[in-house]
Amino acid sequence: MDTPVLMPQLGNEISEAQIDAWFKAVGDRVEKGEMLLTITTPKIALEVEAPASGTLKEILVAPDELAKVGATLAIIAAS
Amino acid sequence: MPKALAVEPARFRRKGQLDLKPIPLHQYDRPLATERQRRGDAALKAVLRHMLVVREFEAMLGSFKAKGSYQDIAFAYRGPAHLSIGQEGAAVGQALALTPGDHIFGSHRSHGEFIAKGLSAIAQLSAHDLGTIMEGHRGGALLHSVERHLAAPTVPALAENFLLLGLLAEIFMRDNGFNRGMGGSMHAFFPPFGIYPNNAIVGASAGIATGAALRKKLAGEATIAVANGGDGSTGCGPVFEAMNFAAMAQYDTLWTDQNKGGLPVLYFFSNNFYAMGGQTIGETMGWDRLSRIGAAINPQGMHAETVDGTNPLAVADAVQCQRARLLAGEGPALLDVECYRSAGHSTTDANVYRSREEIAAWEVFDPIASYAAKLVAEGVLGDSDVQALRDEVASLMAAVTRAAIDPKISPMIDIAADPTLIGRLMFANAEIATPTGTVPLLAQPETSARIRQDAKKARFGVGADGTKLSPMRAITLRDGLFEAILHHMTRDERLIAYGEECREWGGAFGVYRGLSDILPYQRLFNSPISEAAIVATAVGHGLEGGRALIELMYGDFIGRAGDEIFNQMAKWHAMSGGVLKLPVVLRCSVGSKYGAQHSQDWTALVAHIPGLKVVYPATPYDAKGLLASALSSEDPVIVFESQRLYDTVEQFHAGGVPADYYRIPLGEPDIKRDGDDVTILTIGPSLYAGVAAAGEMASAYGVSAEVIDARSLVPFNYDPLIASVKKTGRLAIVSEASERGSFAMTLAANLTRFAFSSLKAPPRVIGTPNWIVPGAEMETSYFPQADDIVAIVMGEMFAEKNVNRRGLRNWDDRELARKAL
Incomplete structure (x- = not known):
């Protein structure tokens, strides 16, 4: 089963944020709760955790790119 | 919040007790013979002389305040005189252990520290350096005046006259005072001798000296800052804030290399046991000994110590020891220097809060009498030598005083001839060049x-x-x-x-x-x-x-x-x-x-x-x-x-925000939208309500509004505004400040004066009401919105257009004012 990694809701005034860095590469094992990537809004930098354990199957948004709140940033496949 | 410093539960959740470091009380017991060997007779004699100079200087001020005369000199001195008679041992002892590059910051009662530090610096500086310093002060004007009227056989003696005349002229608010008479008794200072501002606000020097110590540390100077204050200042919150700032753990835990270690600042409390009319120990403070408060600040207890302030050598010893700790990065430090103030708080003090018996009991510990007696007993001086010193100092003080009150030598500043002179001293009105240096960075x-x-x-x-x-x-x-x-x-x-x-x-x-x-x-x-x-x-x-x-x-x-x-x-x-x-x-x-x-x-x-x-x-x-x-x-x-x-993007400046560095001069309002019929001057975020209102007035009512963004409040160039009002004849000033006493009201009053003949209606201030800012959901009822501006401007300045009022602001301002609103 695949689990999407979503751009979190960052407060009701923020509609999009930038991906700064991925700490895992496609194919890497990830554990639920592990820090997966960092994002920034105009005001703050935040860490996003892996929502499930498994293998990082796909990264959909590259560093320095913007994504809307709720957008899928990556896919984790259950292993 | 640095992640490098984990807050570990195991460290904090264990049973135990805090063991506080013992705080030494009056531990100094070095025999005078030993001090004589270490310092030499001349230095010990200078200590006595410096205490006598401090005492005589203050006796002179006290005499002018009490009798209008000193020796055979009559003079009416109207300013303050917070005397430190009885505390000379603390001031002179402190100065003895400091170098010219150590900087002292004082209180309202700091004549003694000023004079002692100056005399100590003069004794340490070379004749060449003294000459350079004195020539460098206001083009040598004070020096040349001293050379003419208070000539002395040696450069150090001349420098002492320079010091005393510069201070006394300052206290008498003369143009040749160290600070042109702009500081006076409670604020005098002279940085080249390491004498930084004295301060009329109790405890205020604590934070300033702490910042000075921070700069000394960052600049790599091997000198310290001293925050002088009284025991009463330990009741002031900013003093505790300053001591904590100087003791922040991050200097050890996070700062690196030569920047490690607490700040090199000594909090030197001249503890005279009274804070104006309140007694600190036993009445207004919780501490039994002032030095106890060091234990509240850091595990080192600020190396706090209680010292006998009536003995200048005990004080010098303690300051020297603390100074070495500070230069080793072990700051901050605290000294509780007990020195009974035998004079009143000020010359209006009738001593109603303490008994004659108490004053008499402390008389035997007078720093000058007891120190002189010790020097005589040790054979450093004879009684006649002490008397000769007293006479020399009294004669010196009379000469300095004559020079300080003589208008030919020490003229008052002539405000009548130059009415805005003080005004021009308010600002440097200077800028540094665009920085282009290379500085160490963690990353590019x-x-x-x-x-x-x-x-x-x-x-x-x-x-x-x-x-x-x-x-x-x-x-x-x-x-x-x-x-x-x-x-x-x-x-x-x-x-x-x-x-x-x-x-x-x-x-x-x-x-x-x-x-x-x-x-x-x-x-x-x-x-x-x-x-x-x-x-x-x-x-x-x-x-x-x-x-x-x-x-x-x-x-x-x-x-x-x-x-x-x-x-x-x-x-x-x-x-x-x-x-x-x-x-x-x-x-x-x-x-x-x-x-x-x-x-x-x-x-x-x-x-x-x-x-x-x-x-x-x-x-x-x-x-x-x-x-x-x-x-x-x-x-x-x-x-x-x-x-x-903060999230606003650029909507006005053609080409957007330049990526390169640029400056906009302070004080220049900026026209954000041109118009002919009314000027809307906005302060801060009201710009956006003003621009929206101008848009609506143009499209709905054919009224052309010019929107000017104040950008600065001080300074402020009225010319663009006057030019606009000359064109439009109408002015609304919009801000998010409560209207009563606001800067918008100042602008309205001044514009009425400066452009009265051009105005078709009185300037109208649209600010916020004189009540609390409500929460988020009600904010639009409080901060002026575009609707409010349109309603007020159209209703009050363009009545002929018969625009229906929509805004909430239909209240009766005069009725509200009667109700304190």
Whole structure:
């Protein structure tokens, strides 16, 4: 089963944020709760955790790119 | 919040007890014979002479206040005289252990410390250095006057006359006083001898000396700062804020290399047991011995010690020991120097709060009588030598006093001949050149995610199709501020930035975000929640040649730093007669949505205080350019920033926010929209309501409004506004400050005067009501909206158009005023 990694809701005034860095590469094992990537809004930098354990199957948004709140940033496949 | 410092439960959740370090009391017991061997007879004799000079100087002031005469000299002195008679041992002992490069900051009762430090510096400086210092002070005017009227056989003796005349002329508010008479008794100072400002606000020197110590540490100087104060000042919160600031653990845990270690500052409390009419021990304080408070500050207990202040050698020994600790990076330090004040608080003090018996019991410990007796007993001096010293000092003081009251030697400043002279001393009105230096960085700016992110943004905030870009896609006001800060911080090592969450958090509103990747701790750090210390340390840092960018998270916290902003940051340039500079930029956000204590526009409070420059930019272009000017200024500048505008993109300046560095001069209002029928002058975020109102008035009613953004409050150039009003004949001034006493009211009053003949209607102030700021859902009923502006302008200035009033502001201002609203 695949689990999407979503751009979190960052407060009701923020509609999009930038991906700064991925700490895992496609194919890497990830554990639920592990820090997966960092994002920034105009005001703050935040860490996003892996929502499930498994293998990082796909990264959909590259560093320095913007994504809307709720957008899928990556896919984790259950292993 | 640094992740490097984990808060481990195991460390904090275990049973135990705190063992406090013992605090020495009166431990000095070195025999005079040993001191004689160590210091030599001449030095021991100089200690007595210096105490006599201090005593005679104050006896002279006291005599003028009490009798209108001293020796055979009649003079009416009208200023203050807070005497330290009985405390000379503390002042002279302290000075004995300091070098000329150590800097003292005093209190309202600091004549003694001033004189003792000056005499000590003179004794240590070479004749050549003394000559250079005296020639360098105001073109040698005071020196040449001393050479003519108080000639002396040696350079040090001449320098002593220079010191005493410069001080006494200052106390008598003469033009040849050290600070041109702008400081007076409670504020005199002379930096070349290491005598920094004395301060009429109790405890205020604590924070300033702490900032001076920070600068000394960062500049790598092997000298210390001394905060002189009385026991009464331990009741002042800012003193505790300062001591904690000097003891912050991060100097050891996070700062690196030569910057490690607590600040080199000595808090020297001349404990005379009384705080004006209140007795500290036993009445107004909880401590039994003042030195106990050191235990509250850090595990070292600030190396606190109680010392016999009636014995100058005991004091010198303690100061010397603390000084060595401070230079080894073990600061801060505290000395409780017990020295009974035998004179009253001031010359109006009738001693009704203490008994004659108590005063008599302390007389035997008079520092001069007891020290002189010891020197005689030891054979250093004979009784006749002591008397000869007394006579010499009395004669010296008479000569200095005659010179200080003689208008030919010590003239008053002629205000009648030059009525704005004092005004011109308020500001340096100077800027540094654009910084171009190379400073050590943790990483190059290009490596920062924030900078990469900003580099991809559009510089103008409106797209080709006319839509406003999101703050992720165009440079915002926050980014504009950041770019100005980045330029200065990465090119000028004298500049440091701090506030309550400035580092990893990036400031509560993200202005500094990314800087912690680039700048080392000593350039950018988190401070304690100590607004008074934040501002006071920036003042001290500035007085010592540093530059500071500090932040109060909300403008509503200005009250927590009231004295430091109103009396310290604002005053020292003028009170120094223009000698000291205060390059301090204080950023304050103006809140929104958080209600009554987090949403107030307090620009009027600071604009009211002479000595502060005040700006309130509302666009990214203006924010970057005005902050660059503020950071370049040699004067203190307060920058207000609306939290509602941090995400605002540039909508006015053609071409957007330049990526390169630029400055916008302080004080120039800017026309944001041209018009012919009415002028809308806005302050801060009201710009956007003003522009929206102008749009509606044009489209719905055919009224053409010119919108001018004030941008700055102090200074302020009225010319563009007068020109606009001459064209339109009508003026509305919109701001988010409570109307009563606001800066908008000042502008309205002045514009009425300056452009009266052009006005078709009285200027109308549209501010906020004189009641609390309500919470988020009710804010639009409080801050002027475009609807309010349209309704008031159309209703009151264009009545013939018969526009229906929609806004909420139909209240009766006169009725509200009667009800205190």
